[in-house]
Amino acid sequence: MSNSKSRPRIVVTRQIPETGIALLKKCFKVDLNTLDRDLTHRELLKKLDGAFGVVAMMANRFDRQTISDLKTIRVISNFAVGFNNIDVAAATGKGIVITNTPGVLTDATADIAFGLLLATARRIAEGDRRIRARNFKGWTPTFMLGQDVSGKTIGIIGAGRIGTAVARRAKGFAMKILYYSRKRNPEMNSLGGTFVDLSTLLVESDFVSLNVSLDSGTHGLIGRKELALMKSTAILINTARGEVVDETALVSALRKKKIGGAGLDVFVNEPKINQEFLKLDNVVLAPHLGSATFETRARMAEMAAMNAIAVLKGERPPGIVNTEVLET
Numbered sequence: 628m629s630n631s632k633s634r635p636r637i638v639v640t641r642q643i644p645e646t647g648i649a650l651l652k653k654c655f656k657v658d659l660n661t662l663d664r665d666l667t668h669r670e671l672l673k674k675l676d677g678a679f680g681v682v683a684m685m686a687n688r689f690d691r692q693t694i695s696d697l698k699t700i701r702v703i704s705n706f707a708v709g710f711n712n713i714d715v716a717a718a719t720g721k722g723i724v725i726t727n728t729p730g731v732l733t734d735a736t737a738d739i740a741f742g743l744l745l746a747t748a749r750r751i752a753e754g755d756r757r758i759r760a761r762n763f764k765g766w767t768p769t770f771m772l773g774q775d776v777s778g779k780t781i782g783i784i785g786a787g788r789i790g791t792a793v794a795r796r797a798k799g800f801a802m803k804i805l806y807y808s809r810k811r812n813p814e815m816n817s818l819g820g821t822f823v824d825l826s827t828l829l830v831e832s833d834f835v836s837l838n839v840s841l842d843s844g845t846h847g848l849i850g851r852k853e854l855a856l857m858k859s860t861a862i863l864i865n866t867a868r869g870e871v872v873d874e875t876a877l878v879s880a881l882r883k884k885k886i887g888g889a890g891l892d893v894f895v896n897e898p899k900i901n902q903e904f905l906k907l908d909n910v911v912l913a914p915h916l917g918s919a920t921f922e923t924r925a926r927m928a929e930m931a932a933m934n935a936i937a938v939l940k941g942e943r944p945p946g947i948v949n950t951e952v953l954e955t
């Protein structure tokens with residue numbers, strides 16, 4: 628494109644794979660945060676002043692006030708499939724394009740969901756802790772028994788791309804698949820899934836996988852009442868967002884063995900972790916690793932870059948969230 632002086636500036640709020648930076652550099656002057664930490668809100672606002680766009684992370688909060696203060700930003704390219712860090716309606720009102728990175732992280736996230744499911748059911752992380760504590764005294768017929776996965780019932784909450792990819796994995800384990808979502812999904816049915824209401828899913832499932840996006844309808848979806856419906860052996864897997872679950876209720880259900888266990892990749896107030904989880908052996912904790920593979924993060928970086936470049940060129944970004952904004 629044009630020489631670097633006349634190129635618009637794009638802020639990239641954390642280091643992303645080089646492939647995304649290289650694409651951005653073709654069209655933008657890239658203003659990368661090279662610090663090994665998130666920018667404070669104040670630092671972020673300062674950087675955004677005068678910039679055309681931003682490649683943003685989940686930790687960057689774009690609430691109504693922040694958005695109303697933006698003067699030059701035309702695109703917020705979120706480096707994630709989730710965009711609950713952004714007030715989309717406020718952005719649309721200001722003509723700011725919001726984009727995300729759907730599709731490219733589906734399999735990686737479903738893999739983590741299934742990894743947590745297996746690790747929790749078969750007590751892998753607990754076993755690892757035992758060995759490190761020099762507490763493996765030898766195989767016995769009753770040592771560290773877990774639960775079968777094959778042939779059991781999985782209840783998938785949210786039948787979008789990731790929920791469907793979890794179902795595909797469950798089919799490989801000959802599981803009975805139940806699902807609940809806002810809309811029925813024919814692909815789920817063709818994988819052998821049965822649409823049920825939320826209560827039925829919670830009552831009948833041996834494993835419950837949360838694969839919804841976070842919004843006002845899913846915030847606190849799984850609370851004390853829902854946990855009470857689950858089997859005392861059931862395992863809850865959350866790779867969606869921490870806020871989908873009432874963590875205090877979950878800790879209590881796990882402590883009192885009202886449910887069998889939980890595999891969690893996401894938490895309320897990340898990176899802070901409710902310390903009560905650390906005291907429980909029936910929980911497997913992962914530090915938000917859903918999309919964390921070299922290949923997936925490279926694809927996300929490319930998509931985030933392409934999204935921003937499309938806005939610059941007046942084209943439709945591949946990961947547009949607020950389509951309405953393009954019509955105005």
Ligand code: GLV
Nearest residue numbers: 707708709917918
């Ligand atoms: C990660 O949690 C994402 O939304 O991409």
